[in-house]
Amino acid sequence: MTEDNATDTEAEDHGPTTFLTKYVWSQDHKVIAIQYGLTAIAIGLVALVLSWLMRMQLGFPGALEFVDQEAYYQYATMHGMIMVIYLLTAIFLGGFGNYLIPLMVGARDMVFPYLNMLSYWVYLIAVLVLVSSFFVPGGPTGAGWTLYPPQSILEGTPGYDWGIILMLTSLVIFIIAFTMGGLNYVTTILQARARGMTLMRMPLTVWGIFVATFMGLLAFPVLFVSGVMLLLDRVIGTSFFVPEIISMGEPLAYGGGSPLLFQHLFWFFGHPEVYIVALPAFGIVSDLLSIHARKNIFGYRMMVWALIGIGALSFIVWAHHMYVSGMDPAFGFFFAVTTLIIAVPTAIKVYNWVLTLWRGDIHLTIPMLFSISFVLTFVFGGLTGLFLGNVVVDVPLSDTYFVVAHFHMVMGVAPIMVVFGAIYHWYPKMTGRMLNGPMGQIHFWVTFLGTYAIYFPMHYLGFVGVPRRYYGYEDIEFIPQSVHDLNAAITVAALFVGVVQLLFLYNLVWSLKRGELAGGNPWRATSLEWQTPNTPPVHGNWGKNMPQVHRWAYDFSVPGADKDFMPQNMPRQSFEAADVHKLDPDPPTAGPPSDDPALPPREGEA
Amino acid sequence: MVLAIVLVLIVLITVLFTFYSPWWFTPLASNWGTIDDALIITFAITGFVFVAVTLFMALAIFKFRHVEGRKAAFEPENKKLEWWLIGVTTIGIAGMLAPGLIVWADYVKPPPNAGVFEAVGQQWSWSFRLPGKDGKLGRAAVRFITDDNILGVDPRDANGLDDLIIDGDDLHLLLNQPVKANLRSLDVLHDFYVPQFRAKMDLVPGMVTYFWFTPTLPGSYEILCAELCGLGHSDMRSLVVVDEPGDYQAWLSEQITFAEMIAPEDVPEDMPEEVAEEAVESEQQPEVADEVALNVGPSTALSAELSTGEGTTND
Numbered sequence: 001m002t003e004d005n006a007t008d009t010e011a012e013d014h015g016p017t018t019f020l021t022k023y024v025w026s027q028d029h030k031v032i033a034i035q036y037g038l039t040a041i042a043i044g045l046v047a048l049v050l051s052w053l054m055r056m057q058l059g060f061p062g063a064l065e066f067v068d069q070e071a072y073y074q075y076a077t078m079h080g081m082i083m084v085i086y087l088l089t090a091i092f093l094g095g096f097g098n099y100l101i102p103l104m105v106g107a108r109d110m111v112f113p114y115l116n117m118l119s120y121w122v123y124l125i126a127v128l129v130l131v132s133s134f135f136v137p138g139g140p141t142g143a144g145w146t147l148y149p150p151q152s153i154l155e156g157t158p159g160y161d162w163g164i165i166l167m168l169t170s171l172v173i174f175i176i177a178f179t180m181g182g183l184n185y186v187t188t189i190l191q192a193r194a195r196g197m198t199l200m201r202m203p204l205t206v207w208g209i210f211v212a213t214f215m216g217l218l219a220f221p222v223l224f225v226s227g228v229m230l231l232l233d234r235v236i237g238t239s240f241f242v243p244e245i246i247s248m249g250e251p252l253a254y255g256g257g258s259p260l261l262f263q264h265l266f267w268f269f270g271h272p273e274v275y276i277v278a279l280p281a282f283g284i285v286s287d288l289l290s291i292h293a294r295k296n297i298f299g300y301r302m303m304v305w306a307l308i309g310i311g312a313l314s315f316i317v318w319a320h321h322m323y324v325s326g327m328d329p330a331f332g333f334f335f336a337v338t339t340l341i342i343a344v345p346t347a348i349k350v351y352n353w354v355l356t357l358w359r360g361d362i363h364l365t366i367p368m369l370f371s372i373s374f375v376l377t378f379v380f381g382g383l384t385g386l387f388l389g390n391v392v393v394d395v396p397l398s399d400t401y402f403v404v405a406h407f408h409m410v411m412g413v414a415p416i417m418v419v420f421g422a423i424y425h426w427y428p429k430m431t432g433r434m435l436n437g438p439m440g441q442i443h444f445w446v447t448f449l450g451t452y453a454i455y456f457p458m459h460y461l462g463f464v465g466v467p468r469r470y471y472g473y474e475d476i477e478f479i480p481q482s483v484h485d486l487n488a489a490i491t492v493a494a495l496f497v498g499v500v501q502l503l504f505l506y507n508l509v510w511s512l513k514r515g516e517l518a519g520g521n522p523w524r525a526t527s528l529e530w531q532t533p534n535t536p537p538v539h540g541n542w543g544k545n546m547p548q549v550h551r552w553a554y555d556f557s558v559p560g561a562d563k564d565f566m567p568q569n570m571p572r573q574s575f576e577a578a579d580v581h582k583l584d585p586d587p588p589t590a591g592p593p594s595d596d597p598a599l600p601p602r603e604g605e606a
Numbered sequence: 607m608v609l610a611i612v613l614v615l616i617v618l619i620t621v622l623f624t625f626y627s628p629w630w631f632t633p634l635a636s637n638w639g640t641i642d643d644a645l646i647i648t649f650a651i652t653g654f655v656f657v658a659v660t661l662f663m664a665l666a667i668f669k670f671r672h673v674e675g676r677k678a679a680f681e682p683e684n685k686k687l688e689w690w691l692i693g694v695t696t697i698g699i700a701g702m703l704a705p706g707l708i709v710w711a712d713y714v715k716p717p718p719n720a721g722v723f724e725a726v727g728q729q730w731s732w733s734f735r736l737p738g739k740d741g742k743l744g745r746a747a748v749r750f751i752t753d754d755n756i757l758g759v760d761p762r763d764a765n766g767l768d769d770l771i772i773d774g775d776d777l778h779l780l781l782n783q784p785v786k787a788n789l790r791s792l793d794v795l796h797d798f799y800v801p802q803f804r805a806k807m808d809l810v811p812g813m814v815t816y817f818w819f820t821p822t823l824p825g826s827y828e829i830l831c832a833e834l835c836g837l838g839h840s841d842m843r844s845l846v847v848v849d850e851p852g853d854y855q856a857w858l859s860e861q862i863t864f865a866e867m868i869a870p871e872d873v874p875e876d877m878p879e880e881v882a883e884e885a886v887e888s889e890q891q892p893e894v895a896d897e898v899a900l901n902v903g904p905s906t907a908l909s910a911e912l913s914t915g916e917g918t919t920n921d
Contacts, residue, residue, distance in 0.1 A: 069838075069840075073834070073837065073839075142837075143834070148794075148795055148833075148834070150793065150811060151794035151795060151834065151835055151836055154793065154794060154836070156729045156793075156794070156835075156836035156837060156838075157794075158837065242811075243748075243811050243813075244747070244748045244749060245748055245791075245794075246728070246751060246792045246793055247729075247793050247794075248729065251751070257812070258812065259810055259811060259812065260810060260813075293670075293678060294672075294678045295678035295680075295681075296680065296682055298681065298682075298684070299683045299684070300682060300683070301683065302683065302688055324797065324806055324807050324808055324817075325808050325810070326789070326807060326809070326810040326813065326815030329710075329714035330714070332714065333707060333710065333711075336707060336710070337703065337707075340699045340702065343695070343699055344692060344695055344699065347691070348691070348692060348695075350659060351688075351691045354659060354662055354663050355684075355687075357663060357667065357670065358662075358666045358670065359670060359678060359679035360678045360679075361670065361676045361677060362667055363672045364609060364667070364671065364672070372609065372613075372663065375659075375663060376613065376616070376660055376663070379656060379659050379660070383655060383656055384652070386648060386652055386699075386702060387645065387648050387649070390644065390648055390702055390703060390706040391706055391710045392640075392706050392713055393641065393645045393706055395638075395804060395805055395806060396642075396645070396801075396804040396806070397645075398806070399797060399799070399806070400832075449612075452616065456623070457629070460629035460630070461629060463630055463631055464630070464631070464632055465632045465801030467799065467830055467831075467832045467840075469834040469839060469840075470839065470840035471839070471840045473840070476828060476830070477828050478632050478802065478827075478828060480628070482628045482629065483629070486629065556680075557677050557680055558680055564677065564678070
């Protein structure tokens, strides 16, 4: 409760003292966040290397001898699953969610710190189980990240014996970890906000993470259930997903199951999952654009409702992944309509981002560069999504490189741009030092232009009709030589982009000791995490005095103010005319803040 | 400043690339030009939005870049503008969706005069079945599969006896004749995909899926599998030949029926030798799978040792 927090003056006395409790078995959300972040980046590096190996095969077939068909499909599967679940989901929610929620809403920590710690360690186990599949007989599963049965559990697919079992087990463990973290995030946001921090004053970062976590709590159980069912099909021979079939000339003991059922369950999770990754990115990028353009986010309330609207709609669009799956084609009408409707709130967000730039005071800092590149990438990926959502247009494009290009643009590159922007933005708060600028510039430009060079032309391979998930294209008649040349060029670009990520990692380490000292609020930002008494914030975050919130997070360049930002915990000033703050019911105060102002209670806000 | 210029250049390159790069639709060979049209409408609307948003952003970055003394405007919302944008977006969405749905209605409903063929997928090869003179395909299921009855046609169903079974050979289709493809898989998911026809659909074990098209250009086209189906996915190919009526009838008359296939000794004496051989060859089903498995390399111990089926379901 906020009241309890406000009087909790002994919080800093509870700080852990030994190395082990401070940095390893830590219950501090900031340490857990960094553990989550580093683990996610580490496993992400594995996925990055896998993508190089795949690109080598596609660009220069046969150049690497060990990349045979089996290895290729294993790499593709592991690359996809790691990037979507173990990197992006983990870093946005476990990483940024953990770090930012308590700081941004003005809490001392997550409400269940022990559970929070457990969440990380269980996540780590999930990662280790996943990685272990590289070392078992048969290697990791090569079923594609969608794991569609019957293929995923039958011979003929790499890793059908051990790999798939470990993959499903790892997912189940991951979901347990996520649930522990997710309940924590939602509860903290609802219960532990600082006094005065109404829901409609929360930074959009918190809103994005909040809605995404809520969605995750609804969507992941579906994956959990389908994962368990598929495990049962594989291990004890149930037939949830497998009908009567013949595999490699031998009839199997299955009968009566439905492969389509798995697809429905998978995408009922899988489509919200896209937004579980995207919404935190939306939130974060809204804040970065606003802060670095020194201007309030345009249409805050609409932005909040758009987040909620996207979150809700994303649960009724899943079958747009299944237009040519063989499901009743009549579903196509419904899902095409819902899918294209979701473009409306999404477009609102885009408009509001670019309108935030308009008439701003744009500082092209590195977080800002990444944010703007996110908008471009996301617009591109969002628009190509309309092709695939528009049912009949999806028919020629589905399972071609258009799909690969689309989802890499929209849920690979775009969120990763935000991850980078966010790291450059909050690194100073996490470490007290700025990341190196010139290294950051190189990192940005190569990543931005390089990823565009990879994925933009790839869409046209889809127009040609080049099918995805192919090990080789050498002797396919309709594919001209120019496609092979383009594939080689894309591979070269991918290698460049990959290598420059190593520079980024180097920068993370280098700046830890040698980066410019940041001070408490280097970006002159308004949200609470920049107003902590210590940087990096210490255990308990706020020292003796809990923050009290008086305004929304976007009071930039307010007319009449002497500075171009007014922190959320700054009391209302006498010059702040009421009409400027239509959004904000707080009455202006002339004198110093009173101890117990009539701040809005939480009733009726949700 | 640099960023603004780069954004403008990106727009420029994107537009020029679209018109001048060599990568575009593979020439159409079916009736589904309407799909291409719906795609072009979507392309035009989304392309316009991409150009407009990116240029607007470039302009904003150029015009409002930080210079000494600049102060941002304070404008929390603008209801009128926001509702306008929602309205225009909705119209744009409807403009894409409507043609898409109209064509989809066409796509899911084969015309009454459509013929039918069946494509059967298994790791990693295609087989086909055409109805005989009765114009009907007999029932089929995995449980009927034997060495002779490779596609599992129900021997008790009279409709199936005259069905033509095409195994390990090209599929022929009649030019300008609408045709419904019934799709069946014996093992895992596959997808019947001919880029020149635009249309495609998954094969799902345990059910029959379908789509339809009219081949409109004589020639032969590769059939690919477009749904990941295991190691041999990219090698799962066949050929569909679109014939003029004369050629088609000639081809049709060379095919063997299901009745002939389940009783190979009944193959008429006067049948051309090679066709008779084919009928016999096609009994050795797993051959294709073995071949692919061997290509994959020694690390994948596939069907050869696992022919007992042990360890597949119950370990």
